Amino acid sequence: MxxxxxxxxxxxxxxxxxxxxxxxxxxxxxxxxxxxxxxxxxxxxxxxxxxxxxxxxxxxxxxxxxxxxxHDINNITIWFPQFKTSTPRVDLQLHTLPTPATPGGTMSGKALLDMCLYDGFNANSSSYQVTLSDGQNISGRDSQDFSVFRDGLPDAARRKRVDYRIQLSYNGQLHTLENNQTLTLSGINQAMIRPVKLPKIPQAVMCVPTPLTFITPTFNQMDKESGSYSGQVRMVFTPSL
Structure with missing residues (x-):
């Protein structure tokens, strides 16, 4: 007074x-x-x-x-519960299907990655913006394709890369992501949430489940160079507080 x-x-x-x-x-x-x-x-x-x-x-x-x-902007986190980290390593789970008409058989894969987004506001934001990119600009590649490359060396040649797609599940709906394009998730403060324990926060907080599915369409194994393939996907997460 x-x-x-x-x-x-x-x-x-x-x-x-x-x-x-x-x-x-x-x-x-x-x-x-x-x-x-x-x-x-x-x-x-x-x-x-x-x-x-x-x-x-x-x-x-x-x-x-x-x-x-x-708003706890210092602890905004992209969290992968099964890895307890924000930098997981994903196996595309490619499997060979022998077919008489295709020498070497065909390959395809599907891998799941549990992901949860914490906005520093206990899931009270109005919307989230999510952008995934593999950092490559390849002429003729579909906008929804991401790629891994022979021996981890980017090469636009089809024989030296394997293309895959990423789906994001949010609040019961699937979204097929476009490479380096922003997806807006609305209605965050009314969406399904789950508690998680993050390393730098003393108690559990609420995050929004947004699991990812990596889908590799069927391709002929003989059409690709033999060897190991790897790549990176960078994710940018921006909550609207």
Missing amino acids: NSTANHWCDEGFYSKGKALTLWITDDEIAKLPIGGIWQANLKLLQAIEDIVSGEFRNVASWSADITLNL
Whole structure:
């Protein structure tokens, strides 16, 4: 309370008022363990002393709801629960299917990667933006294709690369991602969520499940050079807080 003012009320009663200023210091905010929406209720009671009994009795009350939106931007995380890290290694799970009409047989694959997105706001954001890219610009390649390359050396030749696609599941819907194109996920604060324990946060937080499926379409094994193939996918996650 930092000021006073005296005035006459319309009813003819003389009153004294005080302005109330409230704030939260940085030290107190730092005590909140996680980002999210924090709520409190402030109640003030006015009491006067009975001149006969000397006892105080309440004559008025006032209350205010307080909402604090805390954004923990330093802990926004793309989390892969089965790996306990943000940099997993994925096997495309390629399998050979012998076929009489195709020398060497055909190959295809499907791999699942559990992923959960934490926005630093305990899943209270309005939307997320997700962009995946393999960092390659290959002429003639479909916009939905990602690639691994022979011995990890990028080469546009079809014989030296294997193309695959990535699907993202969000709130019961599948989205086929386009390479280096942004996908917007809406309605985050009403989506399915799950608790996870992240390394730098002292208690469990809510994240949004967005598992990925890596799908390698069928190709003839003899059409590719033999050897090991590898590549990278970079993901950019931007919540709208």
